[in-house]
Amino acid sequence: MDTTDEFQIHLQRLPFKKATAIETVYALGNGHFGVRASNPLQGDNPDYPGQPGLFINGFYDLTALHYGEDYPGYPQNSQTMCQLPDPRFIVLEIDGLRSDDETFSVKQVDKNLNLKTGLLSEIYEITSPTDKTVRLTMQTFASQDDARIYGVAYSLSALNFSGNVKVIKQHRYTQQQIPQHDIDVRNVQRQSQLTCTYQEADHPTMQMITRKSQLAITLQVQPLKNDDQPVPKLTTQDQLPTYVTDFDLVPGIAQEVDFVYSIGFPHPVVIANADPDTVDQTLANETFSTLLNKSAHQWAIFWDNSDVELKGDAKLAKSIRFNLFHLNQAAGRDGMTSIPAKGLTGSGYEGHYFWNAEMFMLPFFIFTQPETAKQVLSYRYSKLLQAQQRAREMTVKKGVLFPWRTINGTEASAYYPTGTAQVHINADIAYAVDLYVRVTDDQDFLATQGLPLIIETARFWLSYGHYATDDAHHGRFVINDVTGPDEYTAMVNNNYYTNRMAQHNLYLAAHYARRLGQTDNNVIGKLGLTTTEIDAFQHAADQMYLPFDPNRQIKKQDDTSTEKPVWPIAETPRTQFPLLLHYHPMTIYHYQVNKQADTVMSDFLFPEDQDQAQLKRDYDYYEAITVHDSSLSRAIFGILAHRLDEADKSYQYFMDTALTDLTDAQGNVGDGIHAANMGGSWLSLIYGFAGLEIKDTTLHLHPKLPTEWLEMRFKLWFQHRHIGITINHQAVILENLKGKPITIQIGDKQVTLGSERVTVPFPI
Incomplete structure (x- = not known):
């Protein structure tokens, strides 16, 4: 041993x-x-x-x-x-x-x-x-x-x-x-x-x-x-x-x-x-x-597939391995289970699955353990019927609504303003399906499970949203009365993250329906798709309303977010955090204060949506009102800080993320690990410091290591290739460990990776 x-x-x-x-x-x-x-x-x-x-x-x-007042549709x-x-x-x-x-x-x-x-x-x-x-x-x-x-x-x-x-x-x-x-x-x-x-x-x-x-x-x-x-x-x-x-x-x-x-x-x-x-x-x-x-x-x-080797900080390297070890222990592999928020290590959150399984943990498995990723997505497919029933309970006539927190596929969140109202989970699942398909090229999964997930979630948006007739939004597709990832802002109109993710969901439905329809009419026929419905997906996506503040030149979290007073974060005693344990929800909802990354989460997921100047404005504004009461938050802010070349901030956010459980930074590791935060530490390494993006079907890297490290090495599966990547302060070194030659974009340079190791020196 x-x-x-x-x-x-x-x-x-x-x-x-x-x-x-x-x-x-x-x-x-x-x-x-x-x-x-x-x-x-x-x-x-x-x-x-x-x-x-x-x-x-x-x-x-x-x-x-038990509810004091029990309304229809309550779990x-x-x-x-x-x-x-x-x-x-x-x-x-x-x-x-x-x-x-x-x-x-x-x-x-x-x-x-x-x-x-x-x-x-x-x-x-x-x-x-x-x-x-x-x-x-x-x-x-x-x-x-x-x-x-x-x-x-x-x-x-x-x-x-x-x-x-x-x-x-x-x-x-x-x-x-x-x-x-x-x-x-x-x-x-x-x-x-x-x-x-x-x-x-x-x-x-x-x-x-x-x-x-x-x-x-x-x-x-x-x-x-x-x-x-x-x-x-x-x-x-x-x-x-x-x-x-x-x-x-x-x-x-x-x-x-x-x-x-x-x-x-x-x-x-x-x-x-x-x-x-x-x-x-x-x-x-x-x-x-x-x-x-x-x-x-x-x-x-x-470890041969998933290890991330860091040289220059032994303590941090061990913490990363600890996080990856627990992620692997947490993920269901039978197609009937997912990844609980606390893994299988404690009673916190009652063992429920949330959106963070798809958005924070699944990317690690997609790129390093794709078969496990497939099984986690198959769990969502196995619960389509329950999601359809939930949509009908909410009087949504078409499509499905996946539960905010669940084990068996039915909603288990008793507090709907930050539970059922987080309908963005539909689009989160569709996003994860698309990422899996683009990385693995698993066309069989797309046809049998992925496309039904994308189409049924897209149908929900057409039923739940509508085309506005008021002067402020006239003719645009709007989605009202929802809650975004920030649970300190509930039941709002046009949450930016929700609308942007729904737009992406609708575009995916139109794209894949048209593409598969050209090759397999049976797939389209089984879903009852028509040209009219596919066009409706496209039109709603094209007309999606994305709130923007012209005075501050920032993406608005929702229609009225910037009209609220700002919570006095600096004057609030540290003993009063997390706020949800010390203040009534209505008190928190009254202010501009974010529990976690919300609007900037879309900046992370869709880097092509904004230039550096826009990202900087969004980042500065929302960082100032975010208290990071969720362990999911710091990884996203750290990745964006890296993209903005704010090295000190990026590194501190990353360290807080990577060491959360081994230092008990949240004070509640006794209830179980913070599994999504562990996934966030991998995102920080690969999407942050390695600068990974996928544009169409091409892998892009924009690497820049922190000065505190000497080298980072990792492997990824991408379109049937197993690629070894080493980044130091002098160069990026690429190896095609298995599979046919592939072209990869390293900064502004295109590199064809065959059987020989390729070294791309900095600057790139």
Whole structure:
């Protein structure tokens, strides 16, 4: 196994020691499930600090939402990803005292996460009420080779005694969640209602069923082969199947027992009585090491495709790898799940998927792991029916409206002004589909899934917007009563970002419908498209109203945004941020104050829309009124600062983005990682410092490294080519690692990249 320090996350080097934050940082997952790195004795015992748990992507329960005044179209249920029993959990028994009945002293000595292999190693010193201390060394991994497998190895040695210690593997509870008091509305705790039965199998198999969503999963545990080590005995305790391992410990000699969990995929209860979704036969001859090696091999493939190598700042380079590691752990890969806002590392945002999956995280996968990107987009396609039903609930007669926050495809946001009103999510999804198609040239996906997503979202805009008759907007296509990305400005007319994204969505619909219509009439026929409707997409896009302030010469965030007073940011105590936790929404809405990048988000996405002077005016105006209460914000401002050659600002924004979770900069990493911000750090590197753009079907780079770095190296997949890119302060070096020759634009120079390495010296 590789043990180079540049891939290691050492506990002693973290700037915080809060238990829940550490649990998040060292959480392991594989897109199907995630496990927090908690105290292994905790279980459901609140006497130990922390919030342990297993999370399964797409496994959720429903909780009724209650309103003082319940109006038509309000979501009736929230969806909450279940916090399931911790597979790390063990009970120690010493002198007849059990750690789940008595409080043992647990000292966390060390943790180390090997990002290169996905192996987490930990050391604890555990003292019983009778003052006997054992050293517990754990190793765990979430398999990247088989999405069901989680491996855990326990090694025990006595420090101050000789005698018997029992390790007990048993799960007497189904609800892992330990109540905690939290006023943060972003971390609502709702109790899942689970029932549990034990099925007849060669190894203990729990089947857990949610009471309202009626989903079922299986969770099986079995010991792994480990020669010359104590053998766990399967018995029954408290009417539950239990593995008990007897250790006769003496100081200085460690003994080990290894287990593997098989974590099933969610199924509707109607098929829950099928054969257990386990891997009994395939594990018969496996050991912890062989399973780990298979997983580590997949991590090696990931790093070969996705690593970003920075020279000149070792701490930053490690932080970037940490972000990419967690992004990879978070993404669903089955076409039925997406990327939760907190990944699979915590209960924040209830495990919901938002727009940030497509806009902040998906580009990383599109360029480095395109098959994963395809599966995340396929999740949206699988929810078209629910999105269509949501549009009809909102009395929109054609098209679809994707939910603002969801797991199962229905809306779960109870506060519509910053939930359902963020209809820009439709255009965000269409934008992501187009980016995927242009980068991968996956025409089969476009025809079968991508085009339906683009057409149905475009139909929504034709139904929801209208052609104005008032003097200010006469004849222009307008979209009223919406909320843009800035959640501190709600329910406005003509949010610039929303209108610009809708315009792009409509142009895409017209473009792809005409292009595919020339080659495959069946595709167009299945969608019921007519020439009249295609022309309507084009006309609405051409006439889209984009608000502009002629006096300030800036893009207006919405029709009336510049008429409001400006929030006194400098006079507001730092203890009052984020504002949403301290002020009524109406108070915030009364002012010009932005939670995050909004209008300038369109400047980032559509660089061809403005020259440098316009970008500078937009940037300066909106930077002054943005408080960055969302972790999504700084990456966008940093990229734009780079385009404006404001190197100091760009670098500071980037550093704040890249180090968010490893420094707990937001103070809430205990609730889970900031997955979209991690995606934003990759955007900052590739779209910012490397200057990536795609114009038509050509890859453009406008690179400029910060002076603090010596070199940056990365790889991209683009139109069936695998391209290696190295940028330093002297040149850009390009390699075509796989695929036919391709022409790339480097600054003002066109470079044809064949089998030979090409060096393009600065200036370019």
